[in-house]
Amino acid sequence: MSRGHIVIEDVVKVYDPEGAAVMAVDHCSLEIEPGEICMIVGPSGCGKTTLLNAIAGFHDITSGRIVMDGEVLCSTASPQATSGPDRIVVFQNGALFPWKSNLENVIFGPVMQGKLARRAALDKGRAMMADAGLSGVEHNYPGEVSSGMRRRVEIVRALMNDPKALLEIYYKNKVTIFFITHDLEEAIFLGHRVAIMTTRPCKPKKVLDVDIPHPRDYGVLTSKRFRELIEETNDAVHEEALKAFQAGEKEG
Amino acid sequence: MLRETTPFGEAAEALLARIAAIAQPARYAAGSRIYSPDDPAEDLFVVVSGRVEHVMSPELRAREALKRVARGGVFGWTGLLLGQNRRLATVSATEPTDVLRINTEALLGLLASEPLEGGRVLERFTSMIQREFTVPALLAKVRRVSGPLTEEMSSLSLTMYRLSLWLRSPRPYLMVIGFALFLGFWYLAVEVWKLPRFREMPGLTSVVKEWFSPSPTYGLSIYTAEYYQHILVSIWRVTKAFCLATVLGVSFGLLLGWSRSFKEYVFPLFEMLRPIPILAWVPLAIVMFIATESAVVYLAFLASFFATALNTMLGVQSIDESYLRAATCLGANRRQVFRHVIIPGALPFIFTGLQISVGVSWFSLVAAEMVSGQYGLGYVINTSYMMVRYPTIIIGMATLGIVGYITSALVRIAGDYLMEWRVRELALADR
Numbered sequence: 001m002s003r004g005h006i007v008i009e010d011v012v013k014v015y016d017p018e019g020a021a022v023m024a025v026d027h028c029s030l031e032i033e034p035g036e037i038c039m040i041v042g043p044s045g046c047g048k049t050t051l052l053n054a055i056a057g058f059h060d061i062t063s064g065r066i067v068m069d070g071e072v073l074c075s076t077a078s079p080q081a082t083s084g085p086d087r088i089v090v091f092q093n094g095a096l097f098p099w100k101s102n103l104e105n106v107i108f109g110p111v112m113q114g115k116l117a118r119r120a121a122l123d124k125g126r127a128m129m130a131d132a133g134l135s136g137v138e139h140n141y142p143g144e145v146s147s148g149m150r151r152r153v154e155i156v157r158a159l160m161n162d163p164k165a166l167l168e169i170y171y172k173n174k175v176t177i178f179f180i181t182h183d184l185e186e187a188i189f190l191g192h193r194v195a196i197m198t199t200r201p202c203k204p205k206k207v208l209d210v211d212i213p214h215p216r217d218y219g220v221l222t223s224k225r226f227r228e229l230i231e232e233t234n235d236a237v238h239e240e241a242l243k244a245f246q247a248g249e250k251e252g
Numbered sequence: 253m254l255r256e257t258t259p260f261g262e263a264a265e266a267l268l269a270r271i272a273a274i275a276q277p278a279r280y281a282a283g284s285r286i287y288s289p290d291d292p293a294e295d296l297f298v299v300v301s302g303r304v305e306h307v308m309s310p311e312l313r314a315r316e317a318l319k320r321v322a323r324g325g326v327f328g329w330t331g332l333l334l335g336q337n338r339r340l341a342t343v344s345a346t347e348p349t350d351v352l353r354i355n356t357e358a359l360l361g362l363l364a365s366e367p368l369e370g371g372r373v374l375e376r377f378t379s380m381i382q383r384e385f386t387v388p389a390l391l392a393k394v395r396r397v398s399g400p401l402t403e404e405m406s407s408l409s410l411t412m413y414r415l416s417l418w419l420r421s422p423r424p425y426l427m428v429i430g431f432a433l434f435l436g437f438w439y440l441a442v443e444v445w446k447l448p449r450f451r452e453m454p455g456l457t458s459v460v461k462e463w464f465s466p467s468p469t470y471g472l473s474i475y476t477a478e479y480y481q482h483i484l485v486s487i488w489r490v491t492k493a494f495c496l497a498t499v500l501g502v503s504f505g506l507l508l509g510w511s512r513s514f515k516e517y518v519f520p521l522f523e524m525l526r527p528i529p530i531l532a533w534v535p536l537a538i539v540m541f542i543a544t545e546s547a548v549v550y551l552a553f554l555a556s557f558f559a560t561a562l563n564t565m566l567g568v569q570s571i572d573e574s575y576l577r578a579a580t581c582l583g584a585n586r587r588q589v590f591r592h593v594i595i596p597g598a599l600p601f602i603f604t605g606l607q608i609s610v611g612v613s614w615f616s617l618v619a620a621e622m623v624s625g626q627y628g629l630g631y632v633i634n635t636s637y638m639m640v641r642y643p644t645i646i647i648g649m650a651t652l653g654i655v656g657y658i659t660s661a662l663v664r665i666a667g668d669y670l671m672e673w674r675v676r677e678l679a680l681a682d683r
Contacts, residue, residue, distance in 0.1 A: 143677035
């Protein structure tokens, strides 16, 4: 089963090519195995999100190509991928519809795509919310629950488009996860590999294999290997952040 | 026994019998602890006889932490709160006490089986927690049973709750003082001090006398049929103009915000027509519409149309890009995005627009009525001026103020009803 094999080949993204020509992503290549959890870290504003937006199809790329499971999502010839339920983004600041109840949010995907009848979607939504520890807030609006709960509702909404629930999806269904974060501990704790990006323009500086076996528990956080990996990432990110800072000073 | 309690007192007989069937009697000796904070909250207690002391944990900031509960009192309702399965208070019996224990989960199950009745019971719990246990912070967390009817009712009860809060706050009294100061100044300036600019003005007493007189000097008071005819004519015109402006303005605004090419065609023209004052349209309106009635409605419509359309367009543009992205990436097509994201997302702005629109619609209606027309409050004001009936002018103005306030309030209520999510968010933010 090859699901979610993402190959990023030589992707370049230049914002405003005729004007300021800001190069956000510079010849970036990265291969993400099916079912891998690939964590992306790097200084803020380095172009991590630009890369994600290109995969999700929210904007175009300047050159290069992105291939998923042998299908070209975008390339120099057709620079913008089509967004769709095979690649679902869980937004950093949350994008639950505040005007829909949590349950209505969760069933949005399958109902819109016509994959499930409303009633079936409601049942499935309730079950998945229960698995994620969200029973009792189905009829509340996102604005009425804590931000942690909102986050979970959003993840459930994303997972509704694929069978099996929260953590199980990873171990059973092997969804590929492209995860952008600033939290290094989180990155190493969750990821198979951690790609540390350079400061703008963005490309992988270093791809770190996290050789701690899955499934991991919180005990990992205090292990020696975990600390070493943190150290290693920290140094790399720090170096880039420093560069970003100096570049900023020059520009300013 | 359950009949004597606040939350169950008015429930239907059948539901009450089913609740009674799951209640278990229990007895506590004087001085015994019934539960402490952080104990699992499984049961609800109804006091049958005796007395208990109920002390809320300090972090809840109850206005009165200590409460004595006697026969008919209900405590142990924490299990009904959302995401709360631990006790929040210390409760001990001060004398030998008999209680009924009702399992919370079972109770919620029963309430959910009859959403209408069950919803009412939970609402009475809400008001009981607020009134008797004085912890407003917990209110929003009382669970609701699903079903469309209860959703409506909880929206209604929230309004009622806010109304009762409002009446207990100093605000209504400040409002009364504000009115009193204004009227007092009017009275003193015109009738007592006779200030230079106010000398010709009708005084408060003459206006009130005229307004409430069964046989008014100038022919218009709350006892004359004519007064109501003028009001009704004006309201009917505003209603027509406002409804037409809402239908056309909202659809036009949505289209402006949604389609870039449509906006490029139309928006510059729209922006050029919008600043033209309504009064400047009067001659053209009279030429265009032979009947004065449609001319007046047209003028009122025009002003509110612009306000509604502009706000709707801004509403569409205000929608965060990530909602649109989330919707497309969950597989919604363009039409579905419009229906499920654009329209609800723009609603807060649309209703701001409608509030403005109903205001300007009155404004331009009166202007139009002053120029042409045989009935309506604007006509009343203008003819009273011509015929030197000064108190009647004030009656017309005050009536306009009152009617305008009511229409604007109606729009706000409709908005709250359609945007329950927003009302709740704001209520949680204590606004």
